[in-house]
Amino acid sequence: xxxxxxxxxxxxxxxxxCQRETQVERANRxxxxxxxxxxxxxxxxxxxxxxxIEHNVIRAVLExxxxxxxxxxxxxxxxxxxxxxxNADFTEWTFHLRPGATWSDGAPLTAHDFEFSxxxxxxxxxxxxxxxxxxxxxxxxxxxxxxIKDFKEVGVAVPDDYTLKLTLREPVxxxxxxxxxxxxxPVPKHVVLQFGKMTDRFTKWTEPGNMVSxxxxxxxxxxxxNRLEVTRNPRYWDxxxxxxxxxxxxxxxxxxxxxxxxxxxxxxxxYQVPPDLVDKLKAERPAELHQEPYVGSQFVRLNTTxxxxxxxxxxxxxxxxxxxxALCDAILKGYQPADSLTPQMGDYKPDPVVGFDPExxxxxxxxxxxxxxxxxxxxxxxxxxSGARTTAEALQAMWKQHLGVLIDIQxxxxxxxxxAQQSLNFDMAAAGWVGDYLDPSTFLLMWTEGNGNxxxxxxxxxxxxxxxxxxxxxxxxxxxxxxxQAELLLMxxxxxxxxxxxxxxxxxxxxxxxxxxLLLDNHPWKAVSIDTP
Amino acid sequence: MFKNLLxxxxxxxxxxxxxxxxxxxxVKALPGGPFQSEKAIPQHIRARMEEQYGLxxxxxxxxxxxxxxxxxxxxxxxxxxxxREVTEVVAQAFPVSLQLGLVAMFVAVTIGIPxxxxxxxxxxxxxxxxxxxxxxxxxxxxxxxxxxxLAEYFGRNLHWFPAMGWSTVNPSTxxxxxxxxxLAYAAYISRLTRAGMLDTLSQDFVRTAxxxxxxxxxxxxxxxxxxxxxxxxxxxxxAFAGIISGSVVIETVFQIPGLGRHFIKAIESRDAGMIMxxxxxxxxxxxxxxxxxxxxxxWLNPRLRKSS
Numbered sequence: 001x002x003x004x005x006x007x008x009x010x011x012x013x014x015x016x017x018c019q020r021e022t023q024v025e026r027a028n029r030x031x032x033x034x035x036x037x038x039x040x041x042x043x044x045x046x047x048x049x050x051x052x053i054e055h056n057v058i059r060a061v062l063e064x065x066x067x068x069x070x071x072x073x074x075x076x077x078x079x080x081x082x083x084x085x086x087n088a089d090f091t092e093w094t095f096h097l098r099p100g101a102t103w104s105d106g107a108p109l110t111a112h113d114f115e116f117s118x119x120x121x122x123x124x125x126x127x128x129x130x131x132x133x134x135x136x137x138x139x140x141x142x143x144x145x146x147x148i149k150d151f152k153e154v155g156v157a158v159p160d161d162y163t164l165k166l167t168l169r170e171p172v173x174x175x176x177x178x179x180x181x182x183x184x185x186p187v188p189k190h191v192v193l194q195f196g197k198m199t200d201r202f203t204k205w206t207e208p209g210n211m212v213s214x215x216x217x218x219x220x221x222x223x224x225x226n227r228l229e230v231t232r233n234p235r236y237w238d239x240x241x242x243x244x245x246x247x248x249x250x251x252x253x254x255x256x257x258x259x260x261x262x263x264x265x266x267x268x269x270x271y272q273v274p275p276d277l278v279d280k281l282k283a284e285r286p287a288e289l290h291q292e293p294y295v296g297s298q299f300v301r302l303n304t305t306x307x308x309x310x311x312x313x314x315x316x317x318x319x320x321x322x323x324x325x326a327l328c329d330a331i332l333k334g335y336q337p338a339d340s341l342t343p344q345m346g347d348y349k350p351d352p353v354v355g356f357d358p359e360x361x362x363x364x365x366x367x368x369x370x371x372x373x374x375x376x377x378x379x380x381x382x383x384x385x386s387g388a389r390t391t392a393e394a395l396q397a398m399w400k401q402h403l404g405v406l407i408d409i410q411x412x413x414x415x416x417x418x419x420a421q422q423s424l425n426f427d428m429a430a431a432g433w434v435g436d437y438l439d440p441s442t443f444l445l446m447w448t449e450g451n452g453n454x455x456x457x458x459x460x461x462x463x464x465x466x467x468x469x470x471x472x473x474x475x476x477x478x479x480x481x482x483x484x485q486a487e488l489l490l491m492x493x494x495x496x497x498x499x500x501x502x503x504x505x506x507x508x509x510x511x512x513x514x515x516x517x518l519l520l521d522n523h524p525w526k527a528v529s530i531d532t533p
Numbered sequence: 534m535f536k537n538l539l540x541x542x543x544x545x546x547x548x549x550x551x552x553x554x555x556x557x558x559x560v561k562a563l564p565g566g567p568f569q570s571e572k573a574i575p576q577h578i579r580a581r582m583e584e585q586y587g588l589x590x591x592x593x594x595x596x597x598x599x600x601x602x603x604x605x606x607x608x609x610x611x612x613x614x615x616x617r618e619v620t621e622v623v624a625q626a627f628p629v630s631l632q633l634g635l636v637a638m639f640v641a642v643t644i645g646i647p648x649x650x651x652x653x654x655x656x657x658x659x660x661x662x663x664x665x666x667x668x669x670x671x672x673x674x675x676x677x678x679x680x681x682x683l684a685e686y687f688g689r690n691l692h693w694f695p696a697m698g699w700s701t702v703n704p705s706t707x708x709x710x711x712x713x714x715x716l717a718y719a720a721y722i723s724r725l726t727r728a729g730m731l732d733t734l735s736q737d738f739v740r741t742a743x744x745x746x747x748x749x750x751x752x753x754x755x756x757x758x759x760x761x762x763x764x765x766x767x768x769x770x771x772a773f774a775g776i777i778s779g780s781v782v783i784e785t786v787f788q789i790p791g792l793g794r795h796f797i798k799a800i801e802s803r804d805a806g807m808i809m810x811x812x813x814x815x816x817x818x819x820x821x822x823x824x825x826x827x828x829x830x831x832w833l834n835p836r837l838r839k840s841s
Contacts (some may be wrong), residue, residue, distance in 0.1 A: 022692065023695070023698075042613060042614055042615050043614065043615035043616070043617075045615065048615045048616075049615065050570060050572060050574075124577075124581060125581070127578045127579075127581035127582045127585060128578070129568075129570075129574045129578055129582070131575075131578060132575060144577075144578075145577050146577075201585055201615075201616050202610055202616035223625065223790060224614075224622060224625050224626065224790060224795075225626070225790035225791075225794055225795070226698075226699060226790035250698070250788070251788075252697065252788050253785060253788075253794075254785050254786065254788075256681065257681075257684070257696075257697050257785070257786055257787070257788055258697075260681070260684055260685060260688065260689050260696045260697065261696050261697045261698070261788070263689050263696075264688050264689040264692065264695070264696035264697075265692070266695060266696060266697060266698065413800070413801055414569070414801045414802070415563060415564065415565035415566075415569050415801060415802065415803050416563070416564045416565060418565055418569040418570070418571070419564040419565030419566075419569060420564065422569075422573065431571075432571075451573075452573030452574070452575060452576065453572060453573045455573075
């Protein structure tokens with residue numbers, strides 16, 4: 001009876017002795033980067049996914065027209081295109097593709113692949129969830145909605161194998177930055193068609209062994225919820241400058257498990273550190289804890305169709321009662337107190353509107369008919385069941401303390417949380433938004449009437465007029481000025497209460513090189529190295 | 534015997550049918566749908582996606598199609614994993630859950646049964662009190678406490694075993710999750726074994742054996758074990774099913790690519806096919822495990838065998 005226990009103990013000890021070299025040490029020898037990636041990608045087809053997790057993997061295997069700069073958010077190094085030019089008002093762009101570039105199977109990579117890719121992404125039959133990202137192209141939206149049937153009417157032209165000409169619906173001075181999003185990446189026409197029709201959704205072209213790519217790495221292995229590994233692409237145009245032999249993406253959902261794995265020497269870099277461990281890690285491993293700005297905002301969405309919340313004075317009172325600095329210092333470690341919605345990006349810095357002013361908040365609430373919070377409706381703040389309850393409780397306490405109003409917290413699972421917001425079946429909801437590219441439009445366009453992400457019941461013709469003016473403004477400075485005016489209007493109305501600009505808190509080992517703070521967090525994998533003696 | 538077996542089989546089919554039907558309609562009654570995301574998908578695209586996944590059909594039609602798909606062994610594609618076959622996901626994940634479950638069960642049995650026997654043999658001694666106290670702690674401590682503690686100490690501090698991760702061929706990755714999962718069950722098994730053994734030890738034939746001078750350990754292991762194990766064995770069936778299906782916390786703490794995590798994610802994302810498959814699989818497991826337990830109990834207890 002005791003024999004199995006003895007066998008188990010002995011084997012455990014034997015195995016324990018085999019654990020001397022950590023996984024990171026072994027990976028250092030092999031020059032393979034071990035990355036905690038938060039979760040498993042839903043898919044690797046750039047036309048079927050919408051998330052950051054997927055983006056992290058896809059940009060290792062596929063490359064767009066313009067690449068990411070390892071050090072600067074506004075740097076636009078060449079990618080599949082070697083150069084590009086535009087007309088005077090930024091409505092026509094010509095990209096010159098790299099002659100001689102190939103896919104990982106040796107097939108030539110031409111402008112026809114890009115044309116095919118845009119055609120596929122916009123085709124109504126594929127129903128690509130991020131097709132909207134291509135709506136900058138003339139007639140792209142109409143084609144995607146089935147209003148026009150002939151793709152030739154869409155502003156994509158291929159004068160020759162290595163030239164791609166895009167005609168846009170409006171001036172877009174920041175187009176190179178937009179093309180760095182994976183929805184603009186090429187897919188290999190010859191491989192996609194080998195596994196099905198252009199618009200077939202369920203094909204096996206992205207499986208290991210099938211997937212052909214044009215990025216610095218190629219897909220090697222993918223075990224669901226376990227690991228996804230990419231390995232060097234010898235046919236990549238800049239293969240000589242790729243420093244890693246491979247990357248292993250490990251989908252660790254639980255941030256405590258991820259931190260433990262990091263500290264146990266199982267990964268080089270992680271996705272996120274739990275906020276309550278930030279101070280401890282800052283003290284113990286200051287060089288390894290990274291806290292960097294990220295292009296995201298945290299806010300409370302208000303249902304402006306609810307009596308009480310339909311009053312801008314009430315909304316502003318709720319906003320001014322929040323001590324954002326205290327919240328960021330105590331709970332949202334590394335985040336910055338937000339005085340507007342859009343975080344600063346490039347030349348765009350919105351006027352500060354909201355801040356902590358409890359006196360003015362109480363005055364506004366009294367003017368709205370709720371002196372000292374008396375008679376204020378009992379609203380509830382909707383959060384995700386797996387979300388940051390601590391933040392919600394802090395907001396709840398601040399509203400109680402500074403306005404004398406009681407707000408309940410209502411936690412729902414992800415599906416119910418989203419559904420409640422989209423059907424306006426909520427009072428207030430804690431939410432966030434991450435920009436897709438570095439332009440204020442990615443934060444402001446969502447608050448237009450009918451936009452599926454608005455979910456506040458609020459809209460303003462003046463606001464939309466300003467956005468429209470900005471869209472048709474060719475001069476970048478004047479365009480940003482229109483956005484500032486629009487954001488000022490939005491903030492004075494407060495259908496949303498921004499409280500923090502996001503940051504990335506993560507751990508990274510010192511031997512990881514070529515990794516610099518970037519607002520979009522798109523660190524080009526080819527620049528990343530493992531620098532061990 | 535054949536009639537009994539047929540009866541059990543028909544009961545199992547009925548249970549699975551009810552399980553399928555109830556789960557299907559409960560899933561469909563949940564708010565939202567499979568294409569909810571933080572960044573809303575435009576209405577015209579969502580409508581097209583619903584069409585592609587057959588969600589535009591009426592609920593009864595969807596029910597019949599899904600039932601037919603499951604009966605023919607082709608449960609269709611996942612909506613969350615963008616068209617990946619449900620069978621492919623289950624084929625990758627279930628063996629991991631099963632492997633973890635088997636190792637955990639081994640841990641539970643190899644710790645639980647000897648501890649229970651020892652406690653019963655040394656009733657009211659320090660060994661008895663000690664082992665039952667440990668068992669009680671094991672029962673009370675949830676795995677989301679034990680797991681991180683073990684991972685922290687043996688994984689992060691001592692580097693004996695990986696703090697997370699799973700490899701089918703590397704047993705060092707099995708130890709911590711299997712111990713975490715097996716400990717709580719070991720505690721139950723030891724208590725049940727102790728109770729069963731004490732019951733058997735109080736029988737007349739034991740007194741006779743003692744009077745004849747048979748050594749204590751021989752009485753315990755040779756004469757009483759079979760009868761004393763009945764309560765523990767009756768528990769093993771449901772425990773095994775529970776150990777396989779209830780390891781979600783362990784899978785999350787130790788980053789194990791088992792079926793539990795897919796199941797939870799599928800519920801969050803209203804992925805009906807990926808919910809139904811594990812439900813039916815786990816349901817079948819419970820039925821099968823209970824059946825095997827019944828057979829084992831019959832084998833251990835001749836009186837039951839006669840009466841049945």
